[in-house]
Amino acid sequence: MDMARSRRNFLKKNGVAVAAVLGAGCTALGSxxxxxxxxxxxxFMNHHSDARKVRLAIDRNDNQIYDRTVHVxxxxRYLKTITARWSSEPAVFKLTYVGLSEEVESEIYERTLTxxxxxxxECTIPVIDLKAPGSQRQGRIAFGLMKPSQFRDHVGVSCPER
Structure with a gap:
């Protein structure tokens, strides 16, 4: 399947307002x-030598708190692109993301964190990993969870302020 054509069809069918698509169809796991x-x-981690774009929506207890295109x-290397400005109280989070660059898979991903x-x-740090051509998962988007202490070489990793 031609991924560029698939992405165009997705955007065409669902309009320019990708935000509405990314925020739709949410099912609550409870708050x-x-x-x-x-x-x-x-x-985000980008293994490509040049920048990539990803559309990211974040829901916290079924309320959308973030919806933007992220330029990575x-x-x-690990690149902090979104600082936690939400409450430090535990909540159910849903991250919905899709690659918007030609070389990044355009499948819509949805991860619910409980x-x-x-x-x-510790607080949990989501990592969205854009795999480069030649890697085992070439052109795909991987997802992982880490804790702040695993980022020893990266200044500024933080949990939401209490």
Whole structure:
């Protein structure tokens, strides 16, 4: 399947307002603190030498708190692009993202984060990883969860302020 054509068809069918598409169809897992976790800064990793674009929507307890196109510089390193400005109270988070650059897969991804995804009692740092050509998952978008102490070489990793 031609990914560029697929992305154009998706955008054409659903209009220019990708935000509406990314925020639609949400199903609640509940907003009870027992089901949630604390999410800190959100990081991207771009293995390409040049910049890529990703559309990202974040829902916290079924309320959209972020919806933008993120420009991710190239360079094969972790790049903090979204600082946690939401509450430090545990919540259920849903991240919905899609690659908008030709070389990045255009499939829409959705990750719901609950208490089961919490990392060692610290806040949880989502990492969205844009794989480069030649890698095992070439052109795909990978997802991982880390804790702040795993970013020893990166200044400014943080959890939401209490």
């Amino acid at each position: 009870d603190e027992d089901e949630g976790l604390v999410v800190g800064d959100i990081f 510089p190239g360079g094969d 208490a089961e995804d919490a990392v060692d009692g």
